[in-house]
Amino acid sequence: MAPFNLAPLAGSLGYFLIFLLLGVAFGVVLELSGFGDSRRLSAQFYLRDMTVLKVMFTGIAVAAVLIHLAAAFQLLDMSKVWINPTYMVPSIVGGLIMGVGFIVGGFCPGTSLVAAATLKLDGVMFVIGGLFGALVFGETVHLYDGWWHSTFMGRFTVQDWLGIPAGVAVLGVVAMAAGAFLLGELAEKRFGGSLTAEQTDPARVTSFSVGRPSLVGRRGWLMVGSVMTLALVVVAKGQPTVADRWHWIQPKADSLVTGRAIYVDPGEVVALRKDLTISVHILEVRNEADYNLFHLAGSRRISLEQSQDPKLIRELQALPDNAILLLVGNGESTATEAWKRLKAQGVLNLYVVEGGINHWLEAYPPNPAVAQRDGAASGGTAGDALAYRFFDAVGEHSPSSHPDIEREEPQPEMGGGVSAVVASTQGPWFDGSNAAMRLFKKKVKLQKKVAAKGGCG
Amino acid sequence: MPDTSRKAARYINPYLGGALLGVVLFLSFYITGNGLGASAAVTRVQVGILSVFDHAHVDRIAYMSDLGGGDRKPLVDPSVYMLLGTLLGGLISGLATHRVKVETRRGPNVSVAARWALAFAGGAVMMYGARMARGCTSGQALSGGAVLSVGSFAFMFAIFASAYLLALPLKRLWN
Numbered sequence: 307m308a309p310f311n312l313a314p315l316a317g318s319l320g321y322f323l324i325f326l327l328l329g330v331a332f333g334v335v336l337e338l339s340g341f342g343d344s345r346r347l348s349a350q351f352y353l354r355d356m357t358v359l360k361v362m363f364t365g366i367a368v369a370a371v372l373i374h375l376a377a378a379f380q381l382l383d384m385s386k387v388w389i390n391p392t393y394m395v396p397s398i399v400g401g402l403i404m405g406v407g408f409i410v411g412g413f414c415p416g417t418s419l420v421a422a423a424t425l426k427l428d429g430v431m432f433v434i435g436g437l438f439g440a441l442v443f444g445e446t447v448h449l450y451d452g453w454w455h456s457t458f459m460g461r462f463t464v465q466d467w468l469g470i471p472a473g474v475a476v477l478g479v480v481a482m483a484a485g486a487f488l489l490g491e492l493a494e495k496r497f498g499g500s501l502t503a504e505q506t507d508p509a510r511v512t513s514f515s516v517g518r519p520s521l522v523g524r525r526g527w528l529m530v531g532s533v534m535t536l537a538l539v540v541v542a543k544g545q546p547t548v549a550d551r552w553h554w555i556q557p558k559a560d561s562l563v564t565g566r567a568i569y570v571d572p573g574e575v576v577a578l579r580k581d582l583t584i585s586v587h588i589l590e591v592r593n594e595a596d597y598n599l600f601h602l603a604g605s606r607r608i609s610l611e612q613s614q615d616p617k618l619i620r621e622l623q624a625l626p627d628n629a630i631l632l633l634v635g636n637g638e639s640t641a642t643e644a645w646k647r648l649k650a651q652g653v654l655n656l657y658v659v660e661g662g663i664n665h666w667l668e669a670y671p672p673n674p675a676v677a678q679r680d681g682a683a684s685g686g687t688a689g690d691a692l693a694y695r696f697f698d699a700v701g702e703h704s705p706s707s708h709p710d711i712e713r714e715e716p717q718p719e720m721g722g723g724v725s726a727v728v729a730s731t732q733g734p735w736f737d738g739s740n741a742a743m744r745l746f747k748k749k750v751k752l753q754k755k756v757a758a759k760g761g762c763g
Numbered sequence: 764m765p766d767t768s769r770k771a772a773r774y775i776n777p778y779l780g781g782a783l784l785g786v787v788l789f790l791s792f793y794i795t796g797n798g799l800g801a802s803a804a805v806t807r808v809q810v811g812i813l814s815v816f817d818h819a820h821v822d823r824i825a826y827m828s829d830l831g832g833g834d835r836k837p838l839v840d841p842s843v844y845m846l847l848g849t850l851l852g853g854l855i856s857g858l859a860t861h862r863v864k865v866e867t868r869r870g871p872n873v874s875v876a877a878r879w880a881l882a883f884a885g886g887a888v889m890m891y892g893a894r895m896a897r898g899c900t901s902g903q904a905l906s907g908g909a910v911l912s913v914g915s916f917a918f919m920f921a922i923f924a925s926a927y928l929l930a931l932p933l934k935r936l937w938n
Contacts, residue, residue, distance in 0.1 A: 309796030317839075324794060325841040329848020330855065331787045332799050332901075337856035339780030344868045344882070346774075348937045351930035357777045362905060364781020369788035369909035376793060388797045390898060390907035392914030397903065400896025401918040404889050405925025409933055411885015412868075414900035415893060416801040416849065418886060423853030427867045427875075428882040433805070435886025440802075440809040442887065443894040444827045454895065464911040475911050487778075529778060 307554060308382045313754075333420055342421040344412030344428055351409055353497040356490035363483040371536045374476045378543040380550060385652025391624070394457040411435065460624035466616060473541030480537045484530045548614050551650035559649055568645060569660040570632065572669040572709075573744030578630055579710040584752070585626060590634045591644045592663070592692075599696040600663065600677065602634060603708035610640060613647040622653045630655050630750055635662040637690040654753050664693040669744060670706040670736040705737050772860035788909055795841070798906020802899035804846035805890060806830065810837040870937040881936065 315321040339361045340346045349355035376382035408414060413421060413432045421429025447454060465475040552559075562568050578586050588605035590597055597607045612618050622631060631653065635641035641658045648656055659666065667677070672694070680695040702708065774780075791799050810831040814821040821827045831837035857863040869878035893899040896918050898907065904922065907915025 308793045310794060312795060321841075322844050325844035326848040326851070328787065328791050328795070328799065329845035329850075330852035331790070331848075332784075332845070333849035333852020333854075334856040335780060335783045335787055335852075336849070337853045337862070338775045338860070339777060339784070340774035342853060342857065342862065345870065345937065348870075351926050352934070352937065357774075357780075360777035361781040361784060362900075364778050365784035365788060365905060366908040368782050368785025369792070369905075370911060372785065372789035373792050373909060376789075382793055384910075386796050387792055387910060389910045390903055390912045390915050392912060392917075393897065394914055394917060397896040397914045397918040398921045400892045400894070401921025402925040403892030403895065404899070405892075405922045405927075406929060407885045407887070407889025407892060408922060409885075409926045409929045410936070411882050411889055412937075413882070413885070413889070415805055415890060416799075416899060416901040419801060419846065419849045420853035420857075421868075423850045424857035424863045425865045427865065428869065428878050431879045431882035432886035432889075435883035436802075436805050436890035437809045437812070438883070439887035439890030440806040440894060441813065443891050444806075444810070444824055447826050447894070448824070459914065462913045464913055464916070467913050472911070479908075479911065526778065529782075 307380070308376070309386050332416070333423065336417055336420045337424065341417040342424045342426060342429065344421065344426070344432075347414075347417060348409065348412045353493040355498060356494055359486055359490050363486050367480045367483040367533060370476050370479050371533055371540065374472055374540045374545070375536060375543075377545055378473070378540050380546055380554070383551075383554070383652070384545070385551075385623075389461045389463060392457075392459040392462040393455065394459060396454050396456065407439075458624075461620050466620065471541065472545045473537070473543070476540050477534070477537040480530075480534050484534070487526070487530070548647055548650050551652075552646060555650060559646065563642060563645075566660075567749060568642075568656075568658050569638070570657045570749050571660050571744065571746035572666050573746040574748060574750060575632060575659055576710045576744075577746075578750060583628060585629045586632065587622075587625065587629055588632045588634060588659075589644075590663075591640045592634070592636055596636060596663075596692045598699045598701060599692070600667075600672070600694070600700055600704065601702055601707065602663075602666070603702040603711075605634065605702075608644075610644055610647075613644045614651075619648070619651050619653065622648070627754060628752065630657065630752065632657050632659050634659045634666075635690055636692045637662045637664055639690050655750075657750060662690075667694055667706060670709045672700075672704055672706045673735045673737070676700055676704060709736060771862045784905075785909075788905060792906075792909070797841075798902060798909065799845065800842055800898065800902030800906065801846060801849065802890060802893040802902060804840070804842040806894060807837040807840055807843050808846070870935070872935050872938070 312321060312324065315324075336342070340357060341361070346355055347358055350358040373382065373384075373387070377384045404414070411418075411432050413429060415436055418429050418432040418436065422433050423429075463472075463475070464470075464478070465472045468475065575586070575588075578584050588602050590601055590605045590607045591610055591613070592601070592607060594607065601607070608618065625631070631648075633641040633644050633648075633656070635644075635658075638658060638661060641662060645656060645658050661668075667679075676698065677694045677696040677700075680693055700707075705711075788799055791797065807830055810821060810827050813827070814831045814837065822832045837843075854863065867875045867878055869875065873881070889899075893903075896903055898904075898915075898918075900919075900922065903915050904919040908919060
């Protein structure tokens with residue numbers, strides 16, 4: 307399923323040609339639309355010639371419809387598509403600055419390349435200016451680096467924002483584009499054709515203001531109508547559900563589960579938590595009562611239902627490249643179910659802690675004064691009941707919660723005012739100093755996020 | 764002496780151009796999982812040029828070092844291949860439509876030298892803003908808009924708002 311993982315091709319001629327040809331098509335379309343002419347671009351801002359608006363909005367609307375149509379028919383996996391992350395304030399301020407450059411320079415970066423390629427010297431100067439601007443940015447960004455990374459909202463789409471289906475958002479974009487075209491055509495009717503000074507100067511005459519064909523009218527509405535119809539198909543079809551997505555990956559994912567490739571030994575978890583280059587995130591899929599009795603230090607509780615919450619998915623996908631996600635249940639079954647759902651939604655570097663909390667407490671046994679294995683509970687590693695009876699809710703205040711924090715020797719217990727060190731007799735439970743080196747088979751492989759960093763970003 | 768023997772072809776209908784652009788953008792997302800872009804590549808070219816003259820300087824600046832520090836090759840990147848393609852595509856289309864010509868397009872009240880200076884200044888300001896916004900009109904507005912990113916729409920409205928606000932005071936540049 308698209309998009310294709312091109313990473314293995316990197317460095318080959320084919321890889322080069324794919325991007326080169328996409329660029330060629332981009333350049334041809336821009337040139338054919340007249341984007342190589344700074345006057346045509348700037349005329350947009352004097353409402354004489356609304357080509358920029360028409361081309362851009364048609365492009366966005368058509369691409370949005372095709373992309374989401376492909377996604378609706380399960381031909382394109384949106385979770386692997388790069389969506390420009392939102393840094394709200396820097397992008398608005400950057401946009402305001404770019405508007406100044408647009409009206410002064412008469413191009414935007416993409417169009418200036420086409421102008422330069424057709425030997426328009428103003429385009430060449432704009433490109434050189436652009437190189438200089440990029441240099442100045444590189445030299446000055448450290449002055450406001452914090453601000454530049456502020457108001458980060460991650461992968462944040464219109465449908466996430468408004469809480470509507472993706473198809474409806476696409477339909478809204480198409481409707482917005484149609485409205486913009488109507489206004490654009492009205493503006494051209496009123497302000498267009500006022501280029502008398504230019505038209506009298508043969509050296510500067512252009513064809514665009516004379517007898518410009520207009521699609522508004524029957525053909526125009528036919529086109530808007532057909533794009534709108536496709537958008538309605540997207541709405542009716544709906545985007546793939548988590549269950550659909552699971553079906554895509556089921557054969558491969560099932561073999562990972564049965565081959566136990568996703569189950570990580572507690573010993574490996576401890577090793578990962580000690581690794582400063584890895585950022586370990588633990589999600590416990592357990593009920594609140596059990597979680598309060600005992601959980602791993604720094605973990606966070608989620609419910610199984612939450613594993614389908616788009617907000618959580620967005621958050622997990624926004625984690626940096628070195629993040630490892632570990633799911634923990636009391637046993638394995640609930641955590642495995644959560645693994646399947648999250649995996650289906652494209653969450654990477656996702657593992658389940660082998661045997662859950664029950665197995666964890668066997669590996670790092672709690673002080674019997676805190677909890678004891680409940681013989682009656684048929685928990686074990688397969689079931690999903692907590693197999694330990696806690697006499698008190700210790701949360702993460704137990705050495706078993708953070709075996710990665712080692713201590714040289716057991717902490718003395720301080721008795722009221724007596725400073726004498728009470729030698730603690732080392733019990734058969736884990737107290738931070740007596741972790742036997744656990745032997746484990748390394749399972750975790752850090753996977754780079756598939757979608758490369760965005761074309762422009 | 765302008766070549767008048769071959770008349771430049773007319774530009775295509777903007778809605779047709781837009782529809783073609785939409786298809787190209789879709790293909791880019793479908794095949795590579797990523798949109799179209801220009802400004803990232805321009806930055807890479809800039810870092811590439813700078814590292815020829817002062818490689819140590821590129822190493823010292825975190826932002827540039829990410830692209831071309833140490834033995835990293837800033838120009839070996841899909842965005843640069845796409846930039847080459849865009850130039851090539853513009854040239855091919857310009858040749859086919861007889862629009863390749865050494866000339867300076869400018870407003871009626873602006874001299875050639877002034878237009879060059881303004882284009883340089885505009886290019887510098889534009890690219891500065893594009894880096895701040897993490898993308899230009901193609902990579903951020905067009906590509907982000909097609910996948911419905913909220914930040915991309917906010918960015919797009921910001922560009923148009925500021926250009927329209929300045930259009931009247933700078934009327935003489937283009938009219």
